[in-house]
Amino acid sequence: MKRNVPLMIAMLGGLIMMIQYFIPHQASQDVFDYYTEWAPLVGSFALILGVGSITRVHVHKIRAKAPNWPFSLAVLIPLYLIPLFAFFLPASIGGGTENPSLFDFMYSRVQIPIQATMFSMLAFYIASAAFRAFRAKSALATVLLVTAVIVMLAQVPIGDLLGRWLPDTGLWILRFPNLAAKRAIELGVGFGMLATCLKIIFGVERGWLGGAGE
Amino acid sequence: MNNWERFLNIDRRWIYLLIAIVVIVPFFIRMGLPVVPTQEVRSVYDLVDSLGPDDAIFIGWDFDPGTEAENQPMGVAVLRHAFARHVPVFVTAYWPLAQGLAEMGLASVFDTRVPGNFVYVPWAEWESVRAAGYAGRDSLESAWEAAGNSLPEGARGWVFEGVDLANLGYLPYFSLVILGMGTSIANQYPTDAYGNNLHDMPILQAHKNLREVDLAVTLAGSTACMSWVVYGTSRVGLPVAFGVTAVMATDYFPYIQSGQIVGMMGGLRGAAEYEVLETEGGYTETTGKAYRGMDVQSLAHILIILLVILGNIAYFAGGFHKKTAMKNRR
Structure with missing residues (x-):
């Protein structure tokens, strides 16, 4: 029961949405509209499940004083504090979501700079890694290296100054060899996704059940 | 350890410093x-x-x-x-x-x-x-x-x-x-x-x-x-x-x-x-921020390309490619 009911719901839902796509009738459109309206609502309830789950995991780590348990506090405190700032704190003492507010401060002065910094640091790591690891050790590695240099120069205006052939060659690499390789990969991924979807709909792939009923 | 090897094992913080310089300088010199x-x-x-x-x-x-x-x-x-x-x-x-x-x-x-x-x-x-x-x-x-x-x-x-x-x-x-x-x-x-x-x-x-x-x-x-x-x-x-x-x-x-x-x-x-x-x-x-940012990107790309070229020069001049080839043969 614990396994068969979710499997049946997945199968019915998948089949209905699949068949619906090919039926040009108002009843079919109504089914589609109904689904697209309630699916986000169901998804919103999944958020409650997610918050509950993450809380349980981290509370357990804190209680057990597991390695790096203070990081669990860094997860839980903002998780509950920020909604508190946004929805429960009176506006007179910095509550609400308007600017200025504590919520807005945490978002624009803490979260945005943190995320932007994390991504920006990639430039430093890439430079160091390129210096240490990007070697023309073989013919294939040399092709990769030369291609990378051309595309890198083609992406910046200094490449135009070195000669128009450079950005043109860079664009040619992106528009033709890159396109061909990407299309092959995308097709492979697409067929793989189709096969996985069919396996889920017909109950062959059951990993999403999370081991329920086993 | 010869000079080439020393160069290849340079402290990564020098590379970080170079990147920081090429990222900051173009904001002052357009x-x-x-x-x-x-x-x-x-x-x-x-x-x-x-x-x-x-x-x-x-x-x-x-x-x-x-x-x-x-x-x-x-x-x-x-x-x-x-x-x-x-x-x-x-x-x-x-x-x-x-x-x-x-x-x-x-x-x-x-x-x-x-x-x-x-x-x-x-x-x-x-x-x-x-x-x-x-x-x-x-x-x-x-x-x-x-x-x-x-x-x-x-x-x-x-x-x-x-x-x-x-x-x-x-x-x-x-x-x-x-x-x-x-x-x-x-x-x-x-x-x-x-x-x-x-x-x-x-x-x-x-x-x-x-x-x-x-x-x-x-x-x-x-x-x-x-x-x-x-x-x-x-x-x-x-x-x-x-x-x-x-x-x-x-x-x-x-x-x-x-x-x-x-x-x-x-x-x-x-x-x-x-x-x-x-x-x-x-x-x-x-033009706006993106156009201004292109100076930064140009210099950063040039620096990374130079680092790759220097890294390869040191790799071949120091004879490390022979060691790699020997290791591969073994």
């Missing part, structure tokens, strides 16, 4: 290197340029703060272009954090301290004009100015919320929201991000679903942009243009060639190209 627009960006620009007040576009803020440096200038450039041509704009957000970024993008276009910007008129502020009867954008602008409102010096024009702009904001499971907007935008978004009733807005009355929208520009740092193609283009024929990070741009060339997307702004370079086209088209006096 090079103003020329940016030549590519066909991929020009296609997006030309499409927006062909639209007018009877058309509408979506701009999807589908990125989070990690890729703000690349994606935000694209959004700002397209917003400016659309507002200059009075093309109604719907703004959406794929992620919760993206809504704040969208508002920052709008705020930078509405900052009237900057010449060439637009003056934002919130929905509630022009209620009295609306009560007298809305009969098109031109008459609204005349009535608004007749009511004693005038454009500040240097401002390019008015942006009336509900006519020129609807900030729809974030909704969970955005792929399904795109799917639903194919039938009705107002069913998915009964109110906008500020709680205004969308059913009352002229922009919604003129463009009820994605079939009545002329372009969606999705600005993304992840595969979120694909949702617009899968659920917008393939389902209702919505023309879609991408504004993606430079590392992602290579993934989407097949979609341009197949005609599934109109064009693409790839990375900061793409945004800079759009800014150049806007300036050439007379929509802005000067």
